Amino acid sequence: MKPTIRGVQGVVLDEGLEVTLKEMTRLCGISDRLVRLMVSEGLLHPRGRRPEDWCFSGLELRRARRALRLQRDLDLDLAGAALALELIEEIEALRARIRALEYQLGGRD
Amino acid sequence: MAATRADRPEQAGAADTPTVEYKDYYQILGVPRTASSDEIKRAYRRLARKYHPDVSKEPDAEARFKEVNEANEALKDPEKRAAYDALGDQWRAGQEFRPPPGGRAYHREFHFGPGEEAGFSDFFASLFGGAFGGGRQAFRRRGQDQTVRIEVTLEDAFHGATRELRLQTPELQPDGQVVSRVRTLKTRIPPGVTQGQQIRLAGQGAPGAGGGEAGDLYLEVDLAPHPRFRPEGKDLYLRLPLAPWEAALGATLEVPTLAGTVSLKIPAGSQSGRKLRLKGRGLPGKPPGDEYVVLEILAPPADTEAAREAYRRMAEVFAFDPREDL
Numbered sequence: 001m002k003p004t005i006r007g008v009q010g011v012v013l014d015e016g017l018e019v020t021l022k023e024m025t026r027l028c029g030i031s032d033r034l035v036r037l038m039v040s041e042g043l044l045h046p047r048g049r050r051p052e053d054w055c056f057s058g059l060e061l062r063r064a065r066r067a068l069r070l071q072r073d074l075d076l077d078l079a080g081a082a083l084a085l086e087l088i089e090e091i092e093a094l095r096a097r098i099r100a101l102e103y104q105l106g107g108r109d
Numbered sequence: 110m111a112a113t114r115a116d117r118p119e120q121a122g123a124a125d126t127p128t129v130e131y132k133d134y135y136q137i138l139g140v141p142r143t144a145s146s147d148e149i150k151r152a153y154r155r156l157a158r159k160y161h162p163d164v165s166k167e168p169d170a171e172a173r174f175k176e177v178n179e180a181n182e183a184l185k186d187p188e189k190r191a192a193y194d195a196l197g198d199q200w201r202a203g204q205e206f207r208p209p210p211g212g213r214a215y216h217r218e219f220h221f222g223p224g225e226e227a228g229f230s231d232f233f234a235s236l237f238g239g240a241f242g243g244g245r246q247a248f249r250r251r252g253q254d255q256t257v258r259i260e261v262t263l264e265d266a267f268h269g270a271t272r273e274l275r276l277q278t279p280e281l282q283p284d285g286q287v288v289s290r291v292r293t294l295k296t297r298i299p300p301g302v303t304q305g306q307q308i309r310l311a312g313q314g315a316p317g318a319g320g321g322e323a324g325d326l327y328l329e330v331d332l333a334p335h336p337r338f339r340p341e342g343k344d345l346y347l348r349l350p351l352a353p354w355e356a357a358l359g360a361t362l363e364v365p366t367l368a369g370t371v372s373l374k375i376p377a378g379s380q381s382g383r384k385l386r387l388k389g390r391g392l393p394g395k396p397p398g399d400e401y402v403v404l405e406i407l408a409p410p411a412d413t414e415a416a417r418e419a420y421r422r423m424a425e426v427f428a429f430d431p432r433e434d435l
Contacts, residue, residue: 004273005294010308010328012299016395027309027325029251062307065254065327066163073157073178088164092305100341103348104382104403 013058021046021054028064035064043067043082063089129231131206134180134193142198146185153181171258179229189237196236206232231289252315252324256307259328261298263335263345266392267367269300276326278315301393302330303342337365343398344391348405351375356406366390366400373402381406 011017019027024035036051038044044064046054056064063085071081135142138152159165160174167173184190200206259272274296277289296310307327314324332340339346349364359377363370366387373385383404391398411417 005292005313008294008296008310008313010296010299010310012302013307013309013327014301014394029254058307070161070163073161073174075154084164096304096341100339100346103339103346104384106348106405 011058013062015057015059017058017061019056019058019061021051021056024054024056024061024064027061028068030068037078038064038067038082041078041082043078043085128205128207129235131200131202131204132176132179132230132232133200133202134183136202137176137180138184142194146187149181149184153177153185157181175229179233182229183233183237192236206235234288249319250317250321252317252321254324254327255314256327256329258331259298260331260333261302262333263338263340263367263392265298266302266330266332266340267300270298272296272298274328276313296328298328298330301343301397303392304330304332304340306330338367338400340392343394345398345400347400347402349373349402350405350407351379352409353406356380356404364402367392375404379404379406 021032021035025032028035032051035044039046039054044056044060046056046060048054066088067078067081067085070076070084071078074081074084076084135144138144138149138156140148140152144152156177157174160167160170160177162171162174165174182189183193196206255276255278257274257276259274261270272295273293275291275293277291294310294313296308298308302308307329310326310328312323313326316323337347345367347364349362351360351362355362355375356379357377359379360375362373362375364373364387368390371387371390373387375385381404385402385404387400387402389397390400409416411420
């Protein structure tokens with residue numbers, strides 16, 4: 001049995017996390033250009049005006065990675081991946097809402 | 110009639126090589142062995158849309174998608190497909206398959222994109238794994254990121270917890286074979302994680318090749334169903350049953366939160382469905398979520414003569430028409 005690797009520190013990808021353009025390219029394994037394209041496509045919404053000031057949240061990092069997976073695995077272009085992602089996220093939010101509302105209505109779930 | 114190992118003389122003498130499970134890639138994609146590359150592509154896309162872990166709600170989506178992806182990887186490339194076809198069509202899915210020694214008997218050189226080999230089965234690795242250049246691996250490549258779903262109880266999401274993970278990681282051997290290795294790592298789930306949220310563990314993904322750095326490991330949180338609370342983001346919902354007189358007259362009740370019980374004042378004249386907010390009693394964060402207590406008035410059963418009499422008296426006293434708006 002291999003020894004356990006202990007004390008591995010994780011970072012939660014939440015709204016509190018700040019990711020720069022450079023980190024974004026490294027973490028997603030993509031070019032600067034593609035990140036800019038994702039921003040202009042409306043897929044990512046960084047804070048900051050100029051690309052060198054851009055600051056993405058952890059949630060945006062997750063979106064970017066998801067969009068790239070969809071693009072690669074389903075053979076989509078970026079606009080198609082953006083659309084798929086928007087719909088998926090909306091469905092997820094609606095599902096969570098339905099679960100909460102059903103519960104409030106006293107339904108057995 | 111399925112072939113047995115004894116029917117396959119070319120397997121003799123390879124007794125030291127461990128067997129792996131044969132995969133029927135055509136069956137996985139639902140296409141005949143004679144399918145054109147276009148048909149394979151279409152079948153892959155259809156199944157990928159159906160089982161993609163980001164899209165699908167099917168319970169086994171992740172495993173199915175992996176399988177479909179692997180089948181596509183093997184069949185979309187004419188050289189790999191030819192090597193696979195050369196095994197013959199007498200094999201059946203799940204059958205014990207003994208890879209040829211060295212694992213490279215069928216071909217010379219396959220080209221994999223970054224990290225493509227990660228997550229494929231031992232069968233795939235035994236067939237194509239020898240293609241990494243037998244230790245002559247020259248180019249430097251970052252390891253693939255891995256995503257693992259972890260189930261977290263609401264209590265652990267609230268308090269934080271330490272988690273031991275067992276992970277299967279593909280590893281490139283010096284001889285060019287890819288083997289999957291199990292490793293264990295311990296990490297802390299910080300307090301305040303929510304449904305679907307990811308935690309990134311830097312450098313804990315698949316190892317790199319040619320001196321490249323390892324990929325990252327992403328843990329995706331799946332909150333376990335809780336008997337009392339329903340989470341929505343960082344907020345929690347709790348249904349609180351009340352007796353009619355508690356709702357009508359008001360009451361101060363002990364209600365559960367994830368940090369223990371708190372006193373909650375139920376205002377007089379409350380109705381079912383009324384939501385009372387316990388500010389900051391949801392999952393921790395900046396800002397923390399709230400706990401919403403949803404009131405639910407239950408009618409006591411009229412199962413004794415005294416209870417029925419009490420209801421009859423209520424009917425006289427109230428002259429109440431709950432349906433006046435209908």
